[in-house]
Amino acid sequence: MFIDVGATSREDAGKMGVKIGTPLTLDTEFKQLGNDRVTGKAFDNRAGCAMLIRGLREMADVKATAHAVFTVQEEVGLKGAKTSAFGLNPDVALATDVSYTGDHPGIEKKQSAIELGKGHSVTVSDAEGCGIIVPESVLRWLKEAAESNNIPYQLEVGAGGTTDASAIHLTRAVEIVDRFF
Structure with a gap:
């Protein structure tokens, strides 16, 4: 990473x-x-934390064990996700993060089909197949949940790096069973 601090050498x-x-x-x-947009420091992770808290509140009547994990060091090796996934060994895990949109200055549409304001991004795979390839049962579950609640979404095939989802997916032998969906 290069950060310009104004130094000459x-x-x-x-x-x-x-x-x-x-x-x-x-x-x-x-x-x-x-256009009802804001900017600020660390929105990607803060927005993810807010979504997780809201999701937990919405799950008050769900008859399942749910663990909420707020991880650290995603940008430097996905460390928090790896240790959390290993310790919890979940049946299913969902990770929140941000996406680059293809209508962002400096990004070409061929690099990302995601468009700002067109709905949430649901990752199909990331890092050109080196990271997570989301199981079809999980994709079906997420798409059905969005559609039944009239939530617009976009499917994303990422060409860049990975997210906590990849670390969770690759940390333990998590068996995804269709009966959960």
Whole structure:
């Protein structure tokens, strides 16, 4: 990752206290944008946490054991998802994350078929097959849930990196059984 701190050389950056491996965060304030959109720091993970909390509240009458896991270090090796998946060994796991849209500046439509405002993104596979390939029973379950609740969605085949879903999927021998769906 390259972050411009205004230095003219490695030595100049060192004088500022910035070296390779120095933890950094963006100083981005929450701001209103046009068309009912907002910007701010770490929305991808914060939005995922908010969705998970809302989902748990909606599950009050579900007769199943559900674990909510808020993982860490996704961007540096999916570490939290790996340890959580190994420890819990779930029958089914859902991960929330963000997607790049094909109508985003700097992204070509051929890199992502997802469009902003056209519905939630449901991943079919990511990392060009090196990560998760979602079992058909899970895809069917997610699509049926969305359709029965009039929730618009888009299917995504990711060409970039992986998410926590891949780490969970590949951590233990999770058997997906159609009876759950």
